[in-house]
Amino acid sequence: MTELRTLKVALLGCGNVGAQVARILIEDADALAARTGARLQLSGIAVRNVNAKRDVELPQELFTTDAETLVKDADLVIELMGGIEPARTLILSALRNGACVVTGNKALLAQDGPTLYEEADKAGVQLSYEAAVAGAIPILRPIRDSLSGDRITRVLGIVNGTTNFILDQMDSTGAQFADALAEAQRLGYAEADPTADVEGHDAAAKAAILATLSFHTRFALENVHCEGITSVTAADIAAAKDAGLVIKLLAIAEKLTDADGGEGVSVRVHPTLLPREHPLAAVRGAFNAVFIEAENAGELMFYGQGAGGTPTASAVLGDLVSAARRLVLGGPQRTETTTGHVPALPIAAATTSYYIGLDVADQPGVLARIAQLFAEHGVSIETMRQTIHRDAESNVESAELRIVTHRASEAALAATVEAVKGLDVINSVTSVLRVEGV
């Protein structure tokens, strides 16, 4: 066997994922060399505290606090520190030095991706970030490469395992949000401060990355409309279940064409009702999945573990081996093809269907008045269902009305809901949720 070339790998960060990446680089060194055509030598691990306790036992001499020096000497740099700085500066420095970079830093990519992509292009090196979206699931590479001869029209993703676990718990046990969150925290699926997950911020960063790759246009976090799941109630879930629907927090990116033929992309994160037969409805627990509609390919779905040290490490290593293979072959590298310029649409311009739950007075003519009000706002009703409840003690009857609309603009739907609230026959609007896949 001929002597293999050695490529130096610098690892920045040694948390949950980083520790597993280091372990695999050491344990599977021979298999990785066979896959790559080069030995991937872990030259060091930059951390804040070299003596911190780790999940995995790793050689102490690998640890250093001097990330700058480690990066300067590396052929391949893996950034798993998270956060904006010093990750951003270190990645830029690595790219300028001609190193290929693998990162899982969704926050940085969503905030300042364009700067990083441009620097990689300029240096002629690869910047890859499969681990940034949907953990172990190979989704970015298929979008970029396998679907490069097709036109993606819509992406619907369950890209946050914490919120999927919480919603799935609420769906299967009838629990309220707070109890399901507490259970997720107890099992380690949610952090002590769950804000980034339950408010949808984590999913929004991933939505920006998915939209950028799917529509060849750079979308930033500020282009993403974001609603979390904190206001989803057990009653919402029960009503959805009753209607054959399930609530998922979806990251959505879809191309829309307005009446004048102008194209735009709506990028948004919000709780969404899906029919129970939809492939995404079967994604349970903390699993992730991304559902793609493309002009030629039709419907595709990619399913797997969205988080966890070892699964996410698999995605990091896939990127690392691919980058190393290109280095071994030689020749120039390329990262991105964001040549498009499709404008990002505001949420008001998105078109979607609404599910609206209403507590209404049980009087003749109520349905007609509500239906007329929808018609006046240009919103077409797909289904309308009334259920009468009688309070056993007071013997007072109340009526529950559930409306699913056809697709209409968010602006028209929002105006309709506002107008409905003003009707004297409405006791309360019990839920307003968007619907996809019907």
Add this chain to the structure above:
Amino acid sequence: MTELRTLKVALLGCGNVGAQVARILIEDADALAARTGARLQLSGIAVRNVNAKRDVELPQELFTTDAETLVKDADLVIELMGGIEPARTLILSALRNGACVVTGNKALLAQDGPTLYEEADKAGVQLSYEAAVAGAIPILRPIRDSLSGDRITRVLGIVNGTTNFILDQMDSTGAQFADALAEAQRLGYAEADPTADVEGHDAAAKAAILATLSFHTRFALENVHCEGITSVTAADIAAAKDAGLVIKLLAIAEKLTDADGGEGVSVRVHPTLLPREHPLAAVRGAFNAVFIEAENAGELMFYGQGAGGTPTASAVLGDLVSAARRLVLGGPQRTETTTGHVPALPIAAATTSYYIGLDVADQPGVLARIAQLFAEHGVSIETMRQTIHRDAESNVESAELRIVTHRASEAALAATVEAVKGLDVINSVTSVLRVEGV
């Protein structure tokens, strides 16, 4: 805008998929140029009869019967003729001329892949074949690239839409095989001669390709144990349903370790029972899906359309754009990394679970005798369920016994079934099916 380089694309074959590939190359020329960095110019389409009627209207001057000349002048060759010759000779000629080749020819790859891979490596050009397995679903590239830093342990694939449609029909309507096949033929999901699909040959070719990429070792069709679905009865389906299971034709490739630590890969195609909660169980109609288990990534599933002109054309174009991008960037190409040498195991060495349906005499002690016989053969029983039927007219009672075993070797299971047949208390063995995912 600078003048883009032009790459000449030769298309061999203009059937269902070829015609759509030609259409997209012409209609989407600008978008493909933007994705690729080069204009992809369709230089000609080689067919047997230039005047044949096509699904898609294409410029008549593109057609030629002289495939050899067309190939000589091309930068990129798309082979969609199918069959072994002249496809094999034309692909080898294209590779030797330094053209990158995209093919969907699973039969040729399964029979003579190694010759083609070696020629591509020697010539330093790419040979890609995403369309050969599971149509539009990006599955080969993710296995080769995204999972290159991981170890795949098992692949379970629904890779034949015809048989999935037939089994799904049988499951949802209770139809017998022959009626479901006739329905599939009526709807265009099955061909007039359905042998290649229903006998599992098509799935076996795909299993060989999946196994080769997943285990970095070249497996040929002769390494694949193949059983079709022609003997699956409505009664099998009903019994499965009753037990919370569903029957799918699976292409399976899994790494097994024997008692002495020796490794081997079992590659096989056969009707398989799956729990209804398994992600593959939800794959309905003619859809395809590939479920992968990897050491680090855990469980992954890829879902989409497995056939059809336009979806399959999407996969062909993804390969074409990727190959063209590499040509534009320059530098050497590489196709395969089949550096491993894991032996293919015979079916007798595979380990699996069995579902066994028995029509038994309703006598005391029968269950004990059967259980003892399993124990003697070293096969452990997971569940055993007895149902008593009474014939209304004759008033004769009969008992139906359903056994699911733990994983054991095929050899031990086959021997057990043979021995069971010899017991005097057994009226008949009503079904023997393998089970996965329990």
